[in-house]
Amino acid sequence: MAKRKPSVNTENLTAVQLMELDSCSRCGECVNWCPTYDAAGQDPGLAPRDKILRWREFMNKSYGLRARLFGPKEIPEEDIEKFKDDVYKCTTCGMCATVCESAINTVELWESMRANLVKRGNGPFGKQGAFLKLIGQYKNPYMEDNKNRVNWFPKDVKVEDKAEILYFGGCTAELKQRKLALATARLLNKLGIKFTMLGEDEICCGSALIRTGQYFINDTAKVNAQKNIDNIKAKGAKTVLYACAGCYRASLIDWPRLTGQKLPFKVVHITQFLQELIEKGDIKWEKSIDKKVTYHDPCHLGRHVGVFEPPRAVLKAIPGIELVEMDRIEENQRCCGAGGGVKAGVPDLALGVASTRVEDALATKADLLSSACPFCKRNLSDGRDAIGAKQLEVEDVVVLAAQAMGIDLSDSPE
Amino acid sequence: MDYFAGVSDALRLTFVQVMIMASLSIGIFIIGMYINLKKWGMGSTGYGQQPSGSILAFPTMLAKQMSEHAHVHNQSVLETFVLDILFQRRILRRSPLRWFMHFTIFFGWMALFVLSLAMFAVEMVHLISERLGVHALPEFLYPEVFRELLAVPNDIFSYILLTGIIIAIYRRLFVAKVRESTIAYDSVLLIGLTVITITGFIADGIRTGRFWGFDMPVEWAPPMALFHVVISLLFCIAYIPFSKYIHMIAIPLALLANKGGE
Numbered sequence: 184m185a186k187r188k189p190s191v192n193t194e195n196l197t198a199v200q201l202m203e204l205d206s207c208s209r210c211g212e213c214v215n216w217c218p219t220y221d222a223a224g225q226d227p228g229l230a231p232r233d234k235i236l237r238w239r240e241f242m243n244k245s246y247g248l249r250a251r252l253f254g255p256k257e258i259p260e261e262d263i264e265k266f267k268d269d270v271y272k273c274t275t276c277g278m279c280a281t282v283c284e285s286a287i288n289t290v291e292l293w294e295s296m297r298a299n300l301v302k303r304g305n306g307p308f309g310k311q312g313a314f315l316k317l318i319g320q321y322k323n324p325y326m327e328d329n330k331n332r333v334n335w336f337p338k339d340v341k342v343e344d345k346a347e348i349l350y351f352g353g354c355t356a357e358l359k360q361r362k363l364a365l366a367t368a369r370l371l372n373k374l375g376i377k378f379t380m381l382g383e384d385e386i387c388c389g390s391a392l393i394r395t396g397q398y399f400i401n402d403t404a405k406v407n408a409q410k411n412i413d414n415i416k417a418k419g420a421k422t423v424l425y426a427c428a429g430c431y432r433a434s435l436i437d438w439p440r441l442t443g444q445k446l447p448f449k450v451v452h453i454t455q456f457l458q459e460l461i462e463k464g465d466i467k468w469e470k471s472i473d474k475k476v477t478y479h480d481p482c483h484l485g486r487h488v489g490v491f492e493p494p495r496a497v498l499k500a501i502p503g504i505e506l507v508e509m510d511r512i513e514e515n516q517r518c519c520g521a522g523g524g525v526k527a528g529v530p531d532l533a534l535g536v537a538s539t540r541v542e543d544a545l546a547t548k549a550d551l552l553s554s555a556c557p558f559c560k561r562n563l564s565d566g567r568d569a570i571g572a573k574q575l576e577v578e579d580v581v582v583l584a585a586q587a588m589g590i591d592l593s594d595s596p597e
Numbered sequence: 598m599d600y601f602a603g604v605s606d607a608l609r610l611t612f613v614q615v616m617i618m619a620s621l622s623i624g625i626f627i628i629g630m631y632i633n634l635k636k637w638g639m640g641s642t643g644y645g646q647q648p649s650g651s652i653l654a655f656p657t658m659l660a661k662q663m664s665e666h667a668h669v670h671n672q673s674v675l676e677t678f679v680l681d682i683l684f685q686r687r688i689l690r691r692s693p694l695r696w697f698m699h700f701t702i703f704f705g706w707m708a709l710f711v712l713s714l715a716m717f718a719v720e721m722v723h724l725i726s727e728r729l730g731v732h733a734l735p736e737f738l739y740p741e742v743f744r745e746l747l748a749v750p751n752d753i754f755s756y757i758l759l760t761g762i763i764i765a766i767y768r769r770l771f772v773a774k775v776r777e778s779t780i781a782y783d784s785v786l787l788i789g790l791t792v793i794t795i796t797g798f799i800a801d802g803i804r805t806g807r808f809w810g811f812d813m814p815v816e817w818a819p820p821m822a823l824f825h826v827v828i829s830l831l832f833c834i835a836y837i838p839f840s841k842y843i844h845m846i847a848i849p850l851a852l853l854a855n856k857g858g859e
Contacts, residue, residue: 192648193640193641193648194647195641195645196640196641196648197640197641197642197643197644197658198638198639198640198654198655198657198658198659199637199640199655199658199659199662199850199851200640201636201639201640201655202637202659202851203847203851205633205843205847206843206847206850206851207844208841208844208848209778209782209783209841210695212691214778232778236780236782243636246635246636247632248629248839251632280858282691283858284685284687284688284848285687285844285848285851285852285858286681286687286848286851286855286857287851287855288858291644295644398645399645435668440644441645486669487668487669488668489668489669
């Protein structure tokens with residue numbers, strides 16, 4: 184009799200990741216810190232520890248000792264479907280990786296599991312399935328004409344055709360949260376820094392596809408990353424600035440991995456760039472922003488790549504701002520809830536996590552909750568509205584810096 | 598040659614018995630690790646690449662990750678080995694009590710393992726020298742003398758190990774959150790470790806007539822010693838690849854692969 188086929192395969196999982204499944208000591212630290220587990224009413228299926236246990240059981244049933252001796256044991260399809268649902272209810276914030284005593288790189292593990300499940304026909308989750316089509320057709324996930332990325336810039340904004348510095352605006356800032364894109368452009372103009380942009384040649388950085396396990400389909404993410412790299416090179420850029428944490432992380436970590444090559448330019452977040460200028464004394468503040476401000480570290484800028492200090496340095500330098508910290512900051516920060524495709528796939532869960540984060544901010548008695556990522560700003564604003572905390576302003580660090588430099592943003596389209 | 602010699606001729610444990618058991622345990626361990634390496638090797642040697650299926654896939658990917666630049670905590674192998682693997686600072690950061698529990702178990706277990714290996718080495722030296730007709734060994738290399746030398750350190754590390762085990766049992770039984778999340782996978786590890794440690798104390802207690810012997814007849818020392826040795830070999834060597842004991846191998850590898858973690 185022919186042996187039964189294994190119910191799961193190991194597509195998209197690396198050999199080290201399969202080993203990591205055996206390295207979980209089930210200490211439970213990840214469960215204590217997971218924002219989605221918490222926001223979902225402590226649903227055991229969402230606990231990172233539980234996900235590792237279940238996939239390890241899938242592996243052992245398919246390829247363990249018993250499977251080798253007597254053939255693989257069938258895993259009910261509903262178990263795999265339930266697992267898929269749970270693994271997609273994760274913002275890939277990386278808190279579990281930070282506290283993991285075994286140092287399991289859980290973010291990469293969830294993303295690989297998602298890719299595996301997409302390949303198997305289970306994933307992605309809900310509306311995330313539209314990302315590939317939208318990005319393929321529109322080059323952005325917002326169904327916007329790609330020409331609209333920067334053609335709305337007011338006439339005073341000067342963008343060079345070619346320059347050594349390029350501002351990679353990102354889909355969210357250029358198409359949805361335009362105040363940030365305008366603030367960045369005008370701020371660079373005011374500093375006398377010549378910069379260029381990709382405009383309609385800019386393509387989604389791929390973060391949405393990578394985080395939801397769809398990056399490999401038709402090699403879309405790889406092709407787009409390469410096109411972006413080529414277009415950036417063609418603009419003569421040596422330094423690329425990002426005001427979006429998601430694009431920054433994708434460029435810094437995912438593009439070299441997808442293309443298999445080192446980037447031919449330097450990847451810099453705008454807050455790192457501003458911090459350097461502040462330290463050199465090149466920024467002249469014209470206005471005081473008399474507010475108590477707290478700062479939310481975006482996962483993709485903080486925990487994932489370790490940029491914690493620059494946004495704080497910018498806030499501290501702005502006249503009038505009193506920076507107050509929330510309890511959970513920097514590497515222990517609580518996620519805003521938008522990442523990992525959760526905002527699109529499981530909006531209620533995203534809102535629940537955001538509401539908790541807004542409550543963290545309210546506990547500091549801050550007037551304003553700032554961040555350095557338009558996607559965080561969007562979800563934190565939604566969280567603020569959901570709990571009715573109208574008094575709390577939510578704004579990007581770059582917008583605050585621009586305002587303090589006397590830049591008028593009243594004409595920015597929202 | 599006798600092992601745990603000097604109790605009675607009838608119940609004396611022979612070196613051959615223990616060597617057979619040890620070889621069997623090591624054999625099972627090797628087969629288990631081969632199966633694990635094959636299982637891990639079902640993964641790829643790079644992100645987004647096709648599954649390898651080669652037994653070399655795991656060491657290849659491990660070497661690749663260890664040589665890559667990490668954006669956070671890009672620390673050296675030495676730092677990872679000393680601070681994260683030996684000192685276990687990631688546990689300390691999260692919970693000093695849990696670190697103390699785990700560190701005493703780890704330290705006690707490793708020290709006893711090393712002392713057992715040293716005892717075994719001395720027995721081997723003695724055996725070989727007897728066969729070769731060499732009688733000029735230093736006095737401490739005689740098994741009876743060396744065993745006495747190890748008596749105090751054995752006691753110290755056994756109590757260190759026992760301290761950790763008691764804390765672990767307490768947590769599993771009386772801390773609600775831990776108790777509720779405990780599954781058989783966790784229990785087997787702790788039960789095995791407890792049985793090994795207690796039988797070790799009892800075997801030694803019967804032989805030496807101390808507290809842990811509970812006034813049991815001295816003739817029971819060899820079978821208890823044999824039981825202790827057999828379950829130690831089975832649990833602490835043979836069972837490693839098939840149970841939570843695998844974490845002793847997998848966690849240091851994960852720490853090395855991820856440069857001590859995020």
